[in-house]
Amino acid sequence: MKGGGLRIYTILYLVFLYAPIVLLPVFAFNDATIISFPLRGFTTRWFAALAELPTLHQALKNSLIIAVSSSVLATVLGVFASRASTRYEFPGKGGLMGLIMLPLVLPEVIVAMSLLMVLLGIGIDLAIWTVILGHTLICTPFAIAILSAAFQSLDRSLEEAAWDLGETRLSTFRLITLPLVMPGIISSLLISFTISLDEFIIAFFLAGSEPTLPVYIYSQLRFPKQIPAIMALGTILVALSVLLLTTAEYFRRRGLKKTGAKDTGGFL
Amino acid sequence: MNTAPQAAAAGIPRPTMIEFRDVNKYYGDYHALRGISATIRAGEFFSLLGPSGCGKTTLLRTIAGFEDISSGAVLIDGKDMAGVPANLRPTNMVFQSYAIFPHLTVAQNVGFGLRRKGGTAAEKARRVTEALAMVGLAGYGERAAHALSGGQRQRVALARALILKPKVLLLDEPLSALDKKMREQMQVELIRLQRQVGITFILVTHDQEEALVMSDRIAVMFEGQIVQLADPETLYRRPTSRQVADFIGVMNFLPAKILTEAVGRIAIEVQGLGRAEIDETQAPGPITGGEISVGCRPETLTILYEGQTASDRETPGTVEEVVYYGDMTYYDVRLDGVDSPVRISMRNVFGRPVLDIGTRTRVAWSAGALVLFR
Numbered sequence: 001m002k003g004g005g006l007r008i009y010t011i012l013y014l015v016f017l018y019a020p021i022v023l024l025p026v027f028a029f030n031d032a033t034i035i036s037f038p039l040r041g042f043t044t045r046w047f048a049a050l051a052e053l054p055t056l057h058q059a060l061k062n063s064l065i066i067a068v069s070s071s072v073l074a075t076v077l078g079v080f081a082s083r084a085s086t087r088y089e090f091p092g093k094g095g096l097m098g099l100i101m102l103p104l105v106l107p108e109v110i111v112a113m114s115l116l117m118v119l120l121g122i123g124i125d126l127a128i129w130t131v132i133l134g135h136t137l138i139c140t141p142f143a144i145a146i147l148s149a150a151f152q153s154l155d156r157s158l159e160e161a162a163w164d165l166g167e168t169r170l171s172t173f174r175l176i177t178l179p180l181v182m183p184g185i186i187s188s189l190l191i192s193f194t195i196s197l198d199e200f201i202i203a204f205f206l207a208g209s210e211p212t213l214p215v216y217i218y219s220q221l222r223f224p225k226q227i228p229a230i231m232a233l234g235t236i237l238v239a240l241s242v243l244l245l246t247t248a249e250y251f252r253r254r255g256l257k258k259t260g261a262k263d264t265g266g267f268l
Numbered sequence: 269m270n271t272a273p274q275a276a277a278a279g280i281p282r283p284t285m286i287e288f289r290d291v292n293k294y295y296g297d298y299h300a301l302r303g304i305s306a307t308i309r310a311g312e313f314f315s316l317l318g319p320s321g322c323g324k325t326t327l328l329r330t331i332a333g334f335e336d337i338s339s340g341a342v343l344i345d346g347k348d349m350a351g352v353p354a355n356l357r358p359t360n361m362v363f364q365s366y367a368i369f370p371h372l373t374v375a376q377n378v379g380f381g382l383r384r385k386g387g388t389a390a391e392k393a394r395r396v397t398e399a400l401a402m403v404g405l406a407g408y409g410e411r412a413a414h415a416l417s418g419g420q421r422q423r424v425a426l427a428r429a430l431i432l433k434p435k436v437l438l439l440d441e442p443l444s445a446l447d448k449k450m451r452e453q454m455q456v457e458l459i460r461l462q463r464q465v466g467i468t469f470i471l472v473t474h475d476q477e478e479a480l481v482m483s484d485r486i487a488v489m490f491e492g493q494i495v496q497l498a499d500p501e502t503l504y505r506r507p508t509s510r511q512v513a514d515f516i517g518v519m520n521f522l523p524a525k526i527l528t529e530a531v532g533r534i535a536i537e538v539q540g541l542g543r544a545e546i547d548e549t550q551a552p553g554p555i556t557g558g559e560i561s562v563g564c565r566p567e568t569l570t571i572l573y574e575g576q577t578a579s580d581r582e583t584p585g586t587v588e589e590v591v592y593y594g595d596m597t598y599y600d601v602r603l604d605g606v607d608s609p610v611r612i613s614m615r616n617v618f619g620r621p622v623l624d625i626g627t628r629t630r631v632a633w634s635a636g637a638l639v640l641f642r
Contacts, residue, residue, distance in 0.1 A: 157365050158369060160332075160334055161361070161367035163353075163355050164332060164333075164334075164355070164359075164429075165360065165432065166356075166384045167355060167384070179371050180370070
């Protein structure tokens with residue numbers, strides 16, 4: 001049958017991609033300390049165990065602070081950059097936007113290492129805000145990618161019409177521009193939040209004595225009896241990530257529908 | 269075809285509403301507006317007509333305040349608009365894309381400009397209802413704006429711009445996105461609306477027929493300049509250059525020579541037509557020193573059937589092409605002694621056969637319908 005080979009390839013590819021993730025909840029609910037088959041029975045005690053790990057709670061708190069701050073910062077910077085790049089022509093625009101988008105393809109370990117050297121070089125102590133700095137750096141290109149699409153699908157004459165009808169530049173932005181790009185802003189916030197929450201390398205290099213959740217998880221892998229609890233934690237994180245990304249995409253598509261624009265591609 | 273309001277010609281002279289004083293606009297090195305000087309009268313339906321890239325939209329946007337000018341002045345109702353931003357000018361615009369706010373309802377769109385005006389909520393709601401009724405959209409207020417059809421969006425855009433009772437309404441190719449039937453219907457409605465509200469309308473269009481149908485006066489623009497400003501009939505019958513003659517409708521051009529020029533009368537020799545004497549008003553354009561030619565519109569030439577005689581002059585020729593339009597037939601006829609054929613439009617009167625290609629025929633013409641370009 002034609003395409004049979006391709007079909008097998010596709011199935012194998014998907015199994016390889018998702019089987020490990022599917023195993024997370026399987027072992028999170030398995031009533032045994034050792035991660036191996038056969039399964040021993042159903043339990044929720046690993047989830048209960050999560051509640052009794054104060055260092056985990058601290059790491060979670062750090063991660064949330066970092067993720068919220070860097071997603072807000074990245075989105076605000078993204079709004080400025082996207083608005084400027086879609087509305088105005090200025091010398092060196094192409095090169096400038098390229099440089100801003102570069103962290104998207106730069107190896108994170110390079111970014112993390114160079115940031116660490118600079119910070120230590122000028123004698124700044126590592127703390128939560130240094131991670132926020134690093135995460136803002138890597139989230140901003142994503143924010144710009146999403147927001148540029150939102151600003152581009154916005155008909156320029158909408159803003160002119162509001163201006164023409166008596167609104168100032170500022171109130172036009174508030175009454176027309178902002179509501180119409182709001183789905184893009186929400187989508188940018190959610191995606192930046194997810195990226196920051198999951199990010200390991202920069203957090204590992206720059207966190208100092210304040211580990212984030214991924215760094216904490218990595219450190220716990222050395223203790224075999226903690227592994228089922230980590231599996232439970234992983235299950236929660238996967239569920240949350242999927243939820244966030246789906247919400248982000250929902251808002252992006254709703255925004256397109258609202259302005260009647262064509263779908264020019266997104267992350268999902 | 270020409271249903272343009274004739275009141276302008278008949279009535280008392282109207283005061284000036286817009287004045288362009290030597291307006292120039294550069295985009296970098298590109299000279300987009302080249303010394304525009306013109307006046308638009310109050311209550312007039314005025315059109316800026318020209319091919320794309322001629323600067324007509326740029327000129328319109330200088331009135332609205334969306335474009336700064338490089339030199340010169342734009343005056344609205346006697347006031348210099350330099351430094352006055354778009355939101356403080358007594359003009360409102362209907363955009364080519366209509367620019368309907370997609371996240372608002374129809375009523376919110378129409379009432380948008382009232383936000384900063386005084387008055388109670390009830391009074392504003394009443395004005396919105398009135399405006400919607402005026403454009404034939406009564407009862408559409410609560411609809412979502414993005415769900416409207418093209419023609420309805422157009423009406424919402426009109427109501428939204430007119431609700432503020434501007435001194436000038438600017439229309440940037442408002443009908444170009446509509447299909448032919450809808451466009452013709454909206455043309456008539458716009459004319460009716462303009463008479464009803466009495467506001468100065470300035471229309472930008474590249475469609476010469478639209479401009480002829482709707483306008484009191486038309487400014488024809490080429491390459492950043494107004495090349496002729498006149499009422500539709502003058503523009504059609506007495507174009508001042510071959511360029512304008514060619515852009516507006518169809519014009520046949522025949523090479524010509526000037527024989528003698530006396531007071532008020534010019535004797536010419538036209539290829540194919542022979543000698544003729546014309547009035548000096550039939551040479552409305554300036555002397556350019558270029559090629560001399562004579563223009564005649566397709567409907568001023570008539571094919572003579574057997575037994576018919578010309579009321580004025582006639583010239584023999586051969587039918588080279590026949591294009592049948594139902595109500596009309598267009599013939600390309602090569603007059604004897606002429607290099608290229610002339611186009612002739614004939615109404616398909618009952619009982620008159622459509623001629624075949626190759627038919628020998630006689631063409632009736634009149635010296636009074638010729639225009640001389642020199």
